Amino acid sequence: MEELINKYYRKLIEEGLCEPEMPLIGAIDAELVWNRNSEKIKILKRIIKTLNINSILFSKPSPLYHRIINYLAKNAGINNWTIYPEDCETRTFLHDIPVSEKFNENIIIEKLKRRRSLIIADHGLITYGTVSPEQAYVTYSSVCFSGFIKIMVDYYYSMKRGDSTDELRSIIKESVKKYESYLAASSQFPQLKGPFKNSNEIINAIVEAGKLVIHSRLVDSHFGNISYCHDGKIYISQTGSSLDELEGTIDICPLDNSTCNAITASSEFSAHKSIYNLSSNLAILHGHPKFAVIMSMICDKYDCLYRGKCHTICHEKRSIRDIPVVPGEIGTGETGLYKTLPPALTGRGAIVYGHGLFTVGKQDFTDAYKNLLDIELDCLNEYKVITGIH
Numbered sequence: 001m002e003e004l005i006n007k008y009y010r011k012l013i014e015e016g017l018c019e020p021e022m023p024l025i026g027a028i029d030a031e032l033v034w035n036r037n038s039e040k041i042k043i044l045k046r047i048i049k050t051l052n053i054n055s056i057l058f059s060k061p062s063p064l065y066h067r068i069i070n071y072l073a074k075n076a077g078i079n080n081w082t083i084y085p086e087d088c089e090t091r092t093f094l095h096d097i098p099v100s101e102k103f104n105e106n107i108i109i110e111k112l113k114r115r116r117s118l119i120i121a122d123h124g125l126i127t128y129g130t131v132s133p134e135q136a137y138v139t140y141s142s143v144c145f146s147g148f149i150k151i152m153v154d155y156y157y158s159m160k161r162g163d164s165t166d167e168l169r170s171i172i173k174e175s176v177k178k179y180e181s182y183l184a185a186s187s188q189f190p191q192l193k194g195p196f197k198n199s200n201e202i203i204n205a206i207v208e209a210g211k212l213v214i215h216s217r218l219v220d221s222h223f224g225n226i227s228y229c230h231d232g233k234i235y236i237s238q239t240g241s242s243l244d245e246l247e248g249t250i251d252i253c254p255l256d257n258s259t260c261n262a263i264t265a266s267s268e269f270s271a272h273k274s275i276y277n278l279s280s281n282l283a284i285l286h287g288h289p290k291f292a293v294i295m296s297m298i299c300d301k302y303d304c305l306y307r308g309k310c311h312t313i314c315h316e317k318r319s320i321r322d323i324p325v326v327p328g329e330i331g332t333g334e335t336g337l338y339k340t341l342p343p344a345l346t347g348r349g350a351i352v353y354g355h356g357l358f359t360v361g362k363q364d365f366t367d368a369y370k371n372l373l374d375i376e377l378d379c380l381n382e383y384k385v386i387t388g389i390h
Contacts, residue, residue, distance in 0.1 A: 001029035001133075008057075008137040009035050015220065017144055018059045022124075027055035027133045043105045050109050053128045057136035060124035061144055064178055067171050069147045073099045073121045083119070085146040086153075087293055088311065088355035089223055092330060097143055117143045138222060145220045145288070148175065152294045156387055160300075176389050179290065180380060186216040186373055194364030195230075195282060202228045202235045203250055205283075209365040210243035213287050218372060219243060224287035224356065225266035226365075229276045232256065236265045236272060243287070267330050270338040275360065278342045283361030285368040291379035292357040296325045298386070311353050321378050325351045349375050 005025045012018040026034045026044055034041060044056050060066055072083050076099040083097040090096070098111040099119045108126060111118045116139045117127045125143055129135030155172045158164040190212060192205040206226050213219050222243050227236035234253045241249040251265040255273065266272070272284050299310070299318070306313045311327055312335040318325040324344040328337025337352050344350040348371045349359040357375055361368035384390065 001027050001033050002035075004133050005033060005035045005055075008133050011137060012059065012140070015141070015214075016062055016217070017065060017141060017220075019062050023057060023059040025055065025057050025133055025136070027129075040103075043103075043108075046105060047109055047112070048128075051112060051128065053130050055129040055133040055136050056126065057128070057133065057140055058124060058126045059140070064175060065144045065147070066124070068151050068175065069119055069125065069144070070121060071168065071171055072097075072147055072151060073119045083147070083150065085150040086297065086311075086354060087146055087149045088330070088352075089142050089288065090146045091311070091354075093142055094139070094146060097146065119143070141220055141222070145290070148220075148290055149293055149297070151175075152290075152383070153297050156298050156383075159387060172387070173389055176380070176384065182217045183373065183377055183380065186218070188212060188216065190365045190369055192364060193366065194228075194361075196228065196364070199235070199252070202230055203247075205365060206235060206237065206250055207246045209285060209369060210237065210246045212369060213285070213372065214242075214244035216373070218289050218376060219287040220290070224285075225268055225272070226286070227266075227269075227272045227284045228365075229255075229282050234265075234269070234272060234276065236269055238265060239267050241266075268337070270332050270336070271328075271341050271358075274338050274342040275345055275358075279345070279360065280362075281360040282363055283365050283368050284358065285361070285365055285372055286356060286358045287372060288356035289372065289376035289379070291383055292320075292351050292376055293354060295320050295379040295382055296351045296353045296355075298383075311355070314353065320351065320375075320382055322347055323349055323351055323357075323375055323378070325353060328352045328355070330355075351375075 005027055009023050009025055012023050013020055024038050026032055048056055061069055076083050081099045097117055098115050100107045101121050103120050103123050119125050127136045127139035155168055190209055192208055196202045196205055209226055224243055225237045227234050232255050235250055237246055238249040238251055253265055275284055312329055314327040326340040326344045328340040329335050332338055341350055341352055345358055349357055351357050359368045359371040
């Protein structure tokens with residue numbers, strides 16, 4: 001268990017979510033183990049026991065994320081001390097993000113009975129896992145991601161209304177500048193070139209591409225999927241897998257459905273299959289780059305009958321430059337993205353509202369990754385234009 005705790009401690013630091021020495025992680029193996037000492041352990045132990053959970057993570061986020069999350073938390077009083085992001089990760093995973101004004105054991109327990117995370121104003125963020133500290137880490141990452149998306153979208157609309165504050169504008173400017181520096185430093189590209197001839201080559205290429213999108217910070221929380229089509233089979237990352245740890249988590253699914261392998265494959269397997277059926281591309285890369293998600297959620301048609309249902313229904317033909325934006329939900333339901341996305345994916349890529357970006361590669365992941373990066377830069381620049389942020 002100590003090894004697992006240290007693994008996710010390192011991830012929090014490496015991905016810029018927390019400063020060194022800040023995360024406090026506890027998990028139960030034969031006994032309850034902590035990564036460091038803290039006066040908070042006494043309270044956190046009682047929380048673990050009361051909630052009957054396996055692990056807990058408490059930390060103040062890194063300075064920029066702390067500014068973002070704290071701003072949202074301090075303005076959550078008008079919404080019953082709850083933050084309501086509208087991105088796909090929140091809708092399907094977090095639902096909403098509760099807030100507490102103080103570090104109080106009873107309040108923390110009560111709010112964590114309802115949700116997997118809790119923001120404590122001026123203190124930080126608590127998340128937990130029922131099985132493994134990985135769950136606490138993924139939830140922590142997702143809250144940081146969703147908070148970033150929400151504050152950027154909120155700023156645009158507050159600016160349009162004319163009620164934005166200097167504090168909010170300062171946070172937005174700092175966030176844009178820092179994220180832009182990350183993208184500017186993305187100089188690596190996939191080295192493995194296709195078309196690939198066998199399973200080993202394909203799996204190695206998928207693993208390489210997954211590590212790259214995480215290390216370049218194009219994807220913060222580990223939501224996304226990767227696939228390659230070869231010899232009547234789709235090689236695809238499993239549902240819930242971390243993109244930088246895809247070794248052993250890639251399913252091989254025949255296009256003719258002759259096996260049940262797709263049961264554990266990505267929840268978007270049906271969308272990947274539909275894309276391959278409509279094109280000659282061999283590779284698909286899907287991630288949740290921040291500004292692709294942000295720009296997909298910004299729309300000035302306030303009187304639309306479907307306002308608030310944009311992720312399922314949108315009759316407008318929307319695009320960000322040459323990149324179409326389409327509605328669509330995960331899975332194979334009536335409004336599933338497996339129906340809306342494939343016909344739109346005819347150029348560099350396509351964005352699913354509030355969800356993320358899909359790009360394709362003709363023979364390998366080189367052009368798919370380049371398009372992912374270029375489109376995210378386009379979306380960032382579009383955001384700067386419409387908000388006047390420089």
